Amino acid sequence: xAATLSSPPPPQQLQPSPFYExxxxxxxxxxxxxxxxxxxxxxxxxxxxxxxxxKNDHGEELLFVSTKAxxxxxxxxxxxxxxxxxxxxxxxxxxxxxxxRNRLWVIDDNPPPLPxxxxxxxxxxxxxxxxxxxxxxxPHSFEFRLRVALGxxxxxxxxxxxxxxxxxxxxxxxxxxxxTYFSVSDISEVRVEGLETMDYLDxxxxxxxxxxxxxxxxxxxEVDKVYLSAPSxxxxxxxxxxxxxxxxxxxxxxxxxxxxxxxxxxxxxDFGDGEYKHMLCVEPAAVEKPITLKPVRSIDGPxxxxxxxxxxxxxxxxxxLIFDAGLAWMLLRPFCFCHFNSPAxxxxxEASNMFHLSMRMIPTGLHLLRLQLRGVRWRRCGxxxxxxxxxxxxIIFVDP
Ligand SMILES: O=P(O)(O)OC[C@H]1O[C@@H](O)[C@H](O)[C@@H](O)[C@@H]1O
Numbered sequence: 001x002a003a004t005l006s007s008p009p010p011p012q013q014l015q016p017s018p019f020y021e022x023x024x025x026x027x028x029x030x031x032x033x034x035x036x037x038x039x040x041x042x043x044x045x046x047x048x049x050x051x052x053x054x055k056n057d058h059g060e061e062l063l064f065v066s067t068k069a070x071x072x073x074x075x076x077x078x079x080x081x082x083x084x085x086x087x088x089x090x091x092x093x094x095x096x097x098x099x100x101r102n103r104l105w106v107i108d109d110n111p112p113p114l115p116x117x118x119x120x121x122x123x124x125x126x127x128x129x130x131x132x133x134x135x136x137x138x139p140h141s142f143e144f145r146l147r148v149a150l151g152x153x154x155x156x157x158x159x160x161x162x163x164x165x166x167x168x169x170x171x172x173x174x175x176x177x178x179x180t181y182f183s184v185s186d187i188s189e190v191r192v193e194g195l196e197t198m199d200y201l202d203x204x205x206x207x208x209x210x211x212x213x214x215x216x217x218x219x220x221x222e223v224d225k226v227y228l229s230a231p232s233x234x235x236x237x238x239x240x241x242x243x244x245x246x247x248x249x250x251x252x253x254x255x256x257x258x259x260x261x262x263x264x265x266x267x268x269x270d271f272g273d274g275e276y277k278h279m280l281c282v283e284p285a286a287v288e289k290p291i292t293l294k295p296v297r298s299i300d301g302p303x304x305x306x307x308x309x310x311x312x313x314x315x316x317x318x319x320x321l322i323f324d325a326g327l328a329w330m331l332l333r334p335f336c337f338c339h340f341n342s343p344a345x346x347x348x349x350e351a352s353n354m355f356h357l358s359m360r361m362i363p364t365g366l367h368l369l370r371l372q373l374r375g376v377r378w379r380r381c382g383x384x385x386x387x388x389x390x391x392x393x394x395i396i397f398v399d400p
Pocket of ligand 1: 225
């Protein structure tokens with residue numbers, strides 16, 4: 001067997017924390033309530049490790065959750081931010097979107113350190129490990145750590161760190177998505193900017209590859225597209241509610257855009273017939289190229305010793321230092337030091353095993369004439385009223 005067998009987590013003794021409280025949600029499911037500065041809040045279910053609420057300082061809900069959502073296994077909660085792992089959609093042999101979204105996660109009281117903004121006080125760490133049943137359908141041992149945090153300005157961020165804990169040295173591959181459901185006033189009033197001219201796979205046309213037009217994306221019918229190598233910032237502009245969601249992703253190359261529209265909405269048991277008008281999924285993802293993760297091993301005493309002896313012997317042959325460096329690289333290559341602290345590709349385990357998503361809601365209005373974000377420049381401001389465009393002054397919002 002490739003992976004270490006483990007039993008489902010024992011019922012957790014939930015401890016009170018100064019950063020969050022644990023309350024019961026529908027069907028008695030435990031949820032963690034994070035309270036940020038100025039009255040912002042977020043709710044995370046242990047079932048699925050799923051964020052199901054994100055409210056701004058006016059108490060307005062920013063995520064969509066269906067009124068028909070079923071809060072009972074094996075169904076994933078329809079809305080919020082389901083975690084699709086170890087498979088996105090039907091890109092593999094597992095159930096659609098993998099099993100992480102309908103498993104019970106536990107609170108991780110002792111997570112490995114993660115560089116954080118000291119201003120972030122409200123956060124919770126969850127962890128998912130496979131049960132014996134999971135190992136039968138996906139024979140790989142892993143640890144999936146998720147941190148959900150509320151920033152000082154009410155921004156929501158999710159950081160995922162995945163470790164391959166296979167004991168037999170086998171790597172594994174997976175696809176992934178933060179299946180984020182945004183709440184919007186009316187889908188016909190929404191446009192998505194940042195995905196213009198991108199290549200995409202159209203799930204409604206047998207995953208065929210197309211190139212998006214130069215205009216921002218608007219919605220008039222069902223959409224189910226995987227944008228490839230999408231920029232790290234994407235904006236969802238809701239004209240009617242006068243608000244813009246700015247989504248920043250790291251470590252995840254793709255972005256899925258999904259709205260089921262009327263026919264599919266009617267076919268879904270856990271989704272209201274007209275609810276497609278009030279939601280839009282924009283999902284940071286890794287779909288086209290599965291991520292391969294080697295097992296993480298720490299360097300043990302004997303390995304270090306072997307390495308040192310080898311280096312000394314090698315040096316004694318007086319070969320140039322550059323060869324030593326090459327040798328060190330080859331010897332250390334199987335061991336990963338990355339400790340999941342960087343979304344960048346790790347040169348040892350050759351994978352990015354940390355995915356970060358942060359979302360900010362900023363009000364859009366006449367005062368905001370042009371939005372300039374790092375990495376994405378908004379050349380078009382067609383969404384601004386004519387009068388606003390005529391005002392000569394320019395206020396630029398630069399994301400720090
Ligand atoms: O009904 P599910 O399993 O939650 O999936 C909803 C949708 O999720 C999207 O991410 C997929 O691109 C769609 O193809 C899918 O229909």
